[in-house]
Structures are given as structure tokens and as C-alpha cells.
Amino acid sequence: MKKIFLLLWFVLLGLFEVQAYQFEKNGIYYDIVNGKAVVVSGDVSYSGDVVIPETVEYDGQHYVVDSIGEWAFNSCSGLMSVKLPEKLRAIGSLAFVDCYGLTSISFPTSLKVIGYGAFQNCDGLTSLSFPEGMTQIGGGAFQRCGRLETLFFPSTMKSIDWGVFCESHENEYGGECTCDSIRRIEVKGIATWFNSNRFTERNHHVAAPYADLYVNGELLTEVVLPDTMTRIRPALFYGCQKLRSVVFPNNLKVIDDCAFENCTGIENLEFPQGLDSIRSLAFSRCEGLKDIQFPDRLEGIGVSAFFGCKSLTSVIFPNGLSTIEEFAFSECI
Structure with a gap:
């Protein structure tokens, strides 16, 4: 009992390193949660072109990779692109925040949820296409992605929350909105557009004011x-x-x-x-x-x-x- 108490005390003092992941495979770090593999951060920052597999083997068992954990790729400035697995279900909050070098990401058809702030400050991204079946994008998920030009929304998104993309600056920024770069918005069904409010919360700024609207691929x-x-x-x-x-x-x-x-x-x-x-x-x-x-x-x-x-x-x-x-x-x- 005394030894156990001392070990816990040393951990609390930070004298022992506590790993934030269970295992590493081919440069990707994982936890196992509820029988599924979750991609998490590790000892080395992710960089270059990362390919996440659909399944991963650990301790003699194969696990489906079904989510990206919170903060998993946080501040990985050397990250260029990520290929997500086809069975991915969720991307956690702040998962890719401050990945300034990220220029390309393709979302699989299985994806349902993108968490709060997941891609904030990823100002290398220029195009986003959300898959049919997606229903939820967390607040501020793509704020300050100042080079975004095109957005595609599926019919399963019943409205567009522009707070996901836009943040109006005050005072020294002169009221500029971080989604002013958007030039093309495409919706699968016009009802998605009817249910959306393009006024951002701060400064009463209009979201994506220079964008053309396309419905089912046709210019409106x-x-x-x-x-x-x-x-x-x-x-x-x-x-x-x-x-x-x-x-x-x-x-x-x-x-x-x-x-x-x-x-x-x-x-x-x-x-x-x-x-x-x-x-x-x-x-x-x-x-x-x-x-x-x-x-x-x-x-x-x-x-x-x-x-x-x-x-x-x-x-x-x-x-x-x-x-x-x-x-x-x-x-x-």
C-alpha cells in the first residue's frame, strides 16, 4: 500500500512521464475507446502527408479507426495533408487547430460530426466538401481559415451556422470577416439555404458576402x-x-x-x-x-x-x- 501511494504521489508531482496514448503504429498514435481506435497526439508531431488506416492491429486484435481525438493534430505546422479512413465517424474538438500548413483534407462519407474549433487557423485550406449524411459541425470549426474559396453542403445539413466559418473582427481589423474569401457556395437542396442566417454575431457582418450560390451544381x-x-x-x-x-x-x-x-x-x-x-x-x-x-x-x-x-x-x-x-x-x- 505504501509503494502504491508513493507511485501515485510521484506521478502527481510529474516525476514520472505519463503517456497520452496507448500505442503507436507506423507513426500514428492511438487509444482504444469502447472497442474502437481513436487517433491521438503522441511524442512526435505529425508532419507531411499522413494516411490514417481504416483498421489498426494492437495486442493481437484489429480495431476500426472511427474518430480523431481532441487536440490530436494540434499545432502540427508541418502537416500538409491527411487522408482520413472510410469508416471515420467523428473529428474531435480542436483536433487540427493551428495546422497552418494543412492544404488538403477530404472527408469520408461515413463522417457525421466535426467538433468545436476542429480546424481553426488552418489558413492553407481553400476548399471544403462535407459528405452526405453529415449533420453537425461544431461552433467555430473553420474560423480564421482565411483562404477558403469554395464550400459544399449536403442535403442532410438542414441549415448553415455561419459562426462555424466566420469571425468578425472589431476595431483594428476594421470589421473584416474571416470568411470574406469565399467565392462559391454549393448546397444540395435550396431548403438548406432558406434556413440559414448569414448575419454573424459580432458587428452584424454578412457572411461570405462575395460568394455565388449554386444549387445542385447550377448557378442560382x-x-x-x-x-x-x-x-x-x-x-x-x-x-x-x-x-x-x-x-x-x-x-x-x-x-x-x-x-x-x-x-x-x-x-x-x-x-x-x-x-x-x-x-x-x-x-x-x-x-x-x-x-x-x-x-x-x-x-x-x-x-x-x-x-x-x-x-x-x-x-x-x-x-x-x-x-x-x-x-x-x-x-x-
Whole structure:
């Protein structure tokens, strides 16, 4: 009993090295958890091109590699690429944080979950394609990946949490967002886009403001909004400059802030009769817009709602319109 007590005491004092992994195989470190192999950090940082096998043998048994543990590749600045196994189920929180040299990663079809902050500061990544079947990406998982250009989302992701990718800086960074580099976003189903909010939490910044939207591989040039939609979310189609035609649902009540801002390809709008409110900047800088006839039930037009619509030649207002806020039609000449 005395010897056991002394050993525990030495461990607590740090006089004995405690390994954070169970075994190493071909340069990769593992733990066995619930009968599955988990990739973890080890004595030597991972570098170069790493290939993780589907199964690994330990103590006479073969184990499926089904997850990457938390912090497993943390600060492995020499890591260039990782080939993940086909049966991988989860990537843990902060698993690849600060892997500045990582330029390529392909997610297997088996992957379901990416943890919080998993790829933060991986600013070598330029493209991400999430597999069909994935349902969860943790908060901030790809923040400060400042070279990302293309994103693909599967139909199993019912909405996009832009806090996963975007972080707005304040003060010395002048409000710049770390996902401003994104130029192409592709969704498998348009419903995923309808359920997403492009405003980031800090500074009310619009996520991916320069990106073109693709649906099932086709550039979005026209959209028919579903009858179940009563409100168009803020900045939903912000900057979709190739968008030419919008069919609004009959039950639509509100077009929210910045919903179609900078959609320069839209020339005409036909609003549903039940529309109540067009909010701030909703159609700001829609420079191709020529004619507007507002519905009879419209009550309010928000601040700068049609600011900078330089091609506007005809506007018909309803008798019941009670509020036109400041700058609603400024710089329309």
C-alpha cells in the first residue's frame, strides 16, 4: 500500500512521464475507446502527408479507426495533408487547430460530426466538401481559415451556422470577416439555404458576402420561394449578383434586412398582396431594378431599403403605406 501511494504521489508531482496514448503504429498514435481506435497526439508531431488506416492491429486484435481525438493534430505546422479512413465517424474538438500548413483534407462519407474549433487557423485550406449524411459541425470549426474559396453542403445539413466559418473582427481589423474569401457556395437542396442566417454575431457582418450560390451544381439565377415562407431571413440572398428572377410566396409578410442587397441582376419585382414590411437595406444597391409596384397592404419601407437602385424609373405606392424611413430611395437617380 505504501509503494502504491508513493507511485501515485510521484506521478502527481510529474516525476514520472505519463503517456497520452496507448500505442503507436507506423507513426500514428492511438487509444482504444469502447472497442474502437481513436487517433491521438503522441511524442512526435505529425508532419507531411499522413494516411490514417481504416483498421489498426494492437495486442493481437484489429480495431476500426472511427474518430480523431481532441487536440490530436494540434499545432502540427508541418502537416500538409491527411487522408482520413472510410469508416471515420467523428473529428474531435480542436483536433487540427493551428495546422497552418494543412492544404488538403477530404472527408469520408461515413463522417457525421466535426467538433468545436476542429480546424481553426488552418489558413492553407481553400476548399471544403462535407459528405452526405453529415449533420453537425461544431461552433467555430473553420474560423480564421482565411483562404477558403469554395464550400459544399449536403442535403442532410438542414441549415448553415455561419459562426462555424466566420469571425468578425472589431476595431483594428476594421470589421473584416474571416470568411470574406469565399467565392462559391454549393448546397444540395435550396431548403438548406432558406434556413440559414448569414448575419454573424459580432458587428452584424454578412457572411461570405462575395460568394455565388449554386444549387445542385447550377448557378442560382432564379428562385421560387415556398408558400410556407412568411419571412425572408436577413441577408439571405445578399450579393447574389447572378440572380435574375424571384417568385415570392403568397403568404409572405416580411422581407428582412439586406435580404436582396447588391443583387444587381434583378430588374423587376412582383410582390404578393399580403406583404406588410420591407426592412432596412432589403433591396439596396440592386442597380438593375427598373420598376416597382408595391402591394396594397404594405405598411412600411425601412431605412435605405432601395438605396442606390440607380436604374429605377417607376415606383407605385399604395394608399395604405404609413412609413417610408430615411434614405429609403436615396441615390436612385
